[in-house]
Amino acid sequence: MEYTKEKKVGEGTYAVVYLGTKQSTGRSIAVKEIKSSAFKDGLDMSAIREVKYLQEIQHENVIELVDIFLASENLNLVLEFLPSDLEVIIKDKSILFTPADIKSWMLMTLRGVHHCHRNFILHRDLKPNNLLIAPDGQIKVADFGLARTVPSPHEILTSNVVTRWYRAPELLFGAKHYTSAIDVWSVGVIFAELMLRIPYLPGKSDIDQVEVTFRALGTPTDRDWPDVSSFPAYNKLQMYTPPSREELRRRFIAASENALDYLCGMLTMNPQKRWNTVQCLESEYFKEAPSPTEPSKIKIS
Amino acid sequence: MSSKSDTLLFLSRPFLTKKQILKAQSNNIQDHRAYNQKKLAIIKFLSDICVQLRFPRKTLEAALYFYQRFYLFNKFETELCYTIATSAILLSCKQVETIKKSNEICSISLRLRSVAKVTPEILDNFKKRVCQHELRLLEAISFDYRINNYVHIDEYVIKLGKELAFSQETCYLAWIIAYDVLKTEIILVVPQHTISLAVLKIAHELPNAKSTWPTIRYTTFESDEKSFSEAYFDLLNFYINSFDLCDLKDNMPSGLQSISIDTFIELKKRAGREYGLKNPTDKEVDTDLYLSTQYDTSNVRERRYVLSAKSINSEVASMNQKP
Numbered sequence: 001m002e003y004t005k006e007k008k009v010g011e012g013t014y015a016v017v018y019l020g021t022k023q024s025t026g027r028s029i030a031v032k033e034i035k036s037s038a039f040k041d042g043l044d045m046s047a048i049r050e051v052k053y054l055q056e057i058q059h060e061n062v063i064e065l066v067d068i069f070l071a072s073e074n075l076n077l078v079l080e081f082l083p084s085d086l087e088v089i090i091k092d093k094s095i096l097f098t099p100a101d102i103k104s105w106m107l108m109t110l111r112g113v114h115h116c117h118r119n120f121i122l123h124r125d126l127k128p129n130n131l132l133i134a135p136d137g138q139i140k141v142a143d144f145g146l147a148r149t150v151p152s153p154h155e156i157l158t159s160n161v162v163t164r165w166y167r168a169p170e171l172l173f174g175a176k177h178y179t180s181a182i183d184v185w186s187v188g189v190i191f192a193e194l195m196l197r198i199p200y201l202p203g204k205s206d207i208d209q210v211e212v213t214f215r216a217l218g219t220p221t222d223r224d225w226p227d228v229s230s231f232p233a234y235n236k237l238q239m240y241t242p243p244s245r246e247e248l249r250r251r252f253i254a255a256s257e258n259a260l261d262y263l264c265g266m267l268t269m270n271p272q273k274r275w276n277t278v279q280c281l282e283s284e285y286f287k288e289a290p291s292p293t294e295p296s297k298i299k300i301s
Numbered sequence: 302m303s304s305k306s307d308t309l310l311f312l313s314r315p316f317l318t319k320k321q322i323l324k325a326q327s328n329n330i331q332d333h334r335a336y337n338q339k340k341l342a343i344i345k346f347l348s349d350i351c352v353q354l355r356f357p358r359k360t361l362e363a364a365l366y367f368y369q370r371f372y373l374f375n376k377f378e379t380e381l382c383y384t385i386a387t388s389a390i391l392l393s394c395k396q397v398e399t400i401k402k403s404n405e406i407c408s409i410s411l412r413l414r415s416v417a418k419v420t421p422e423i424l425d426n427f428k429k430r431v432c433q434h435e436l437r438l439l440e441a442i443s444f445d446y447r448i449n450n451y452v453h454i455d456e457y458v459i460k461l462g463k464e465l466a467f468s469q470e471t472c473y474l475a476w477i478i479a480y481d482v483l484k485t486e487i488i489l490v491v492p493q494h495t496i497s498l499a500v501l502k503i504a505h506e507l508p509n510a511k512s513t514w515p516t517i518r519y520t521t522f523e524s525d526e527k528s529f530s531e532a533y534f535d536l537l538n539f540y541i542n543s544f545d546l547c548d549l550k551d552n553m554p555s556g557l558q559s560i561s562i563d564t565f566i567e568l569k570k571r572a573g574r575e576y577g578l579k580n581p582t583d584k585e586v587d588t589d590l591y592l593s594t595q596y597d598t599s600n601v602r603e604r605r606y607v608l609s610a611k612s613i614n615s616e617v618a619s620m621n622q623k624p
């Protein structure tokens with residue numbers, strides 16, 4: 001056998017993940033075994049998506065699909081082994097990280113996400129838990145179980161994507177059409193979480209998420225997001241005014257003015273005005289000091 | 302093909318030449334006429350499912366690719382082919398993101414084959430069998446999702462037609478011809494965008510055999526002359542040899558009713574010497590293990606599917622380095 005499974009390292013909705021070794025090279029790999037209970041409607045769509053999109057994308061900041069194999073009628077995806085993820089790091093209060101480290105993680109994440117978008121792929125489930133970290137410190141965008149190709153304008157989509165706390169306002173409104181801007185929103189929320197070290201918009205339910213999001217960032221109006229009031233859920237909303245610059249400064253104490261601009265660019269309510277990955281990557285935030293930490297120099301253990 | 306006794310390694314080969322296809326089929330299809338007849342019935346059957354569930358053409362196209370790939374590596378038995386076809390459409394829905402519940406697909410499939418009363422039990426059993434074959438279908442394409450992902454013949458007929466500044470009528474005619482393409486095996490031979498170009502050429506020439514096809518550098522369309530020619534002649538031959546089977550004759554756009562088998566014969570005459578992809582020699586085909594693999598691999602513990610030869614080569618290299 002070319003691949004061994006040595007230890008269970010994680011479990012998702014449709015798969016169990018093992019640490020293993022590729023025998024011919026001795027390389028550590030992760031084997032994601034698709035649960036057979038996931039075959040109720042035939043092969044799980046998440047598994048199909050994961051294979052389909054990872055086959056297409058090769059990038060330093062996107063997890064590598066090394067191989068696919070069948071063993072005793074189980075489908076297994078072989079992925080590069082990534083020992084940690086951003087969620088673990090954010091939660092582990094014994095780990096101290098600097099604004100330069102955050103900038104480095106942001107840069108790597110955006111590069112990965114930008115590469116997806118450039119290849120017309122939406123990730124649709126960005127969150128710290130799906131940003132895995134390689135032994136050399138590189139961030140790898142992972143878990144493409146919800147990904148899909150950038151839809152054409154007339155395609156009807158499900159708005160039931162993205163883990164709640166990282167869900168863009170258009171999704172909260174149940175939009176049937178959305179764009180790659182939903183991923184940028186998630187990156188913005190992750191950036192806030194890295195600075196605060198607690199989840200930024202932790203809604204307790206889908207309804208609460210709407211409340212929490214607009215309380216923190218202001219309820220959008222037709223003025224900056226034309227026709228937002230025509231979403232069915234809109235008239236039930238509590239109207240909050242957006243936070244002033246001063247309030248944002250107080251909330252994100254360590255953030256520079258450029259960092260705040262960058263944050264606000266990603267957390268713009270109107271998806272059409274929200275920054276895209278190119279605008280993010282070219283923002284002043286990445287140009288000013290401190291420069292992003294060299295990935296292999298970020299101390300995470 | 303196998304690197305170790307308990308591992309089988311498959312390198313994806315999404316396209317095969319006609320000769321390679323015949324070789325693979327010869328292991329699995331005893332009666333070619335029966336197979337071809339059933340295929341036409343299956344196209345009708347899957348088309349009906351697509352109409353009922355309002356699937357676009359691409360769902361049908363992907364399903365037929367999967368169906369035909371399956372019978373390159375698995376024994377063809379008439380009893381099972383509707384189940385395989387249903388699996389193929391279930392899988393293609395996921396592939397091209399036109400998702401429907403397997404229940405819905407399966408119950409329509411049963412109804413179309415006039416199963417009198419579809420009880421929950423019958424449905425459940427059928428669904429199980431359909432789902433079981435999904436993995437077999439994926440094996441037949443070596444889990445290579447790069448095909449049938451972004452490029453679909455009908456969509457590219459329109460896209461490339463616009464790019465080449467053809468009229469709407471030409472594109473529409475091409476779109477009709479693109480349905481007949483599915484009755485040939487050309488989707489197993491050359492990539493879809495190349496087929497779209499060949500279809501456009503025919504649509505361009507049919508109303509007026511004298512119209513000239515623009516000089517195209519095929520490489521700018523990520524294609525090549527041989528593949529293009531292979532598809533072009535394959536289609537002409539289909540219309541010449543099986544005009545009765547085509548849908549074009551019953552759906553001729555107005556003003557083009559005069560198109561007949563003779564029109565195609567004329568086109569072929571004008572096209573000059575028939576040429577296409579180079580077929581391998583008999584010996585090469587006979588010794589090509591890929592073409593004689595039966596997927597009865599129950600005694601193999603691990604079956605690996607790889608997309609690029611590069612990764613295999615690097616693996617071999619690192620094995621050779623070891624003491």
Ligand SMILES: Nc1ncnc2c1ncn2[C@@H]1O[C@H](COP(=O)(O)OP(=O)(O)O)[C@@H](O)[C@H]1O
Nearest residue numbers: 010011012013014017030079080081082143145
């Ligand atoms: N390549 C990998 N290396 C190490 N651990 C992994 C890897 N992929 C996944 N895991 C672990 O398994 C868990 C579930 O995997 P994930 O791909 O996120 O599946 P799901 O779609 O079910 O969330 C992850 O949270 C992580 O802990």
Ligand SMILES: [Mg+2]
Nearest residue numbers: 012129130143
């Ligand atoms: Mg996950």
